[in-house]
Amino acid sequence: MKQVTTTVPAPAELGIEVIGVPQGADIDLDLRFEVVTEGVLVSGTASAQLRGQCSRCLDDIEEHASFDVQELFFYPGNEVDEDESVVVDDAIDLEEALRDAVVLELPFTPLCEEDCLGLCPECGANLNDDPEHGHDQAIDPRWQKLAGLGEDETN
Ligand SMILES: [Zn+2]
Numbered sequence: 001m002k003q004v005t006t007t008v009p010a011p012a013e014l015g016i017e018v019i020g021v022p023q024g025a026d027i028d029l030d031l032r033f034e035v036v037t038e039g040v041l042v043s044g045t046a047s048a049q050l051r052g053q054c055s056r057c058l059d060d061i062e063e064h065a066s067f068d069v070q071e072l073f074f075y076p077g078n079e080v081d082e083d084e085s086v087v088v089d090d091a092i093d094l095e096e097a098l099r100d101a102v103v104l105e106l107p108f109t110p111l112c113e114e115d116c117l118g119l120c121p122e123c124g125a126n127l128n129d130d131p132e133h134g135h136d137q138a139i140d141p142r143w144q145k146l147a148g149l150g151e152d153e154t155n
Pocket residue numbers: 054055056057058059111112113116117118
């Protein structure tokens with residue numbers, strides 16, 4: 001069994017459209033390599049700084065995240081499925097395992113904060129900066145009456 005702690009640069013496209021690890025950014029790996037009957041079992045964690053965009057207010061997101069990595073690399077000669085990993089020329093390619101570990105964990109709709117207020121639907125202002133923001137005068141009372149008439153017609 002071997003314990004490896006190292007830092008590697010992030011490969012390209014380590015993430016999804018809205019959030020991910022920028023290419024070349026540091027990824028801290030803390031991995032254990034264990035020789036088992038069928039191959040080499042790699043387990044541990046990968047941690048990195050994520051960059052993305054809040055899906056509500058479109059602000060930049062930057063946060064540190066840790067991902068569990070676990071992958072069995074089969075020795076050549078074992079029957080493996082297409083999505084399983086193998087040891088090639090005595091080496092293992094961690095990139096796919098890392099990609100799986102990271103991409104599957106990423107949120108499809110990342111938020112800068114859990115209770116992010118998002119943008120004003122009327123003017124696009126960031127409501128986190130201006131929670132009192134409102135458009136009370138948006139519809140002139142005289143027009144409101146007409147709007148009401150329109151509704152009656154369709155009902
Ligand atoms: Zn936000």
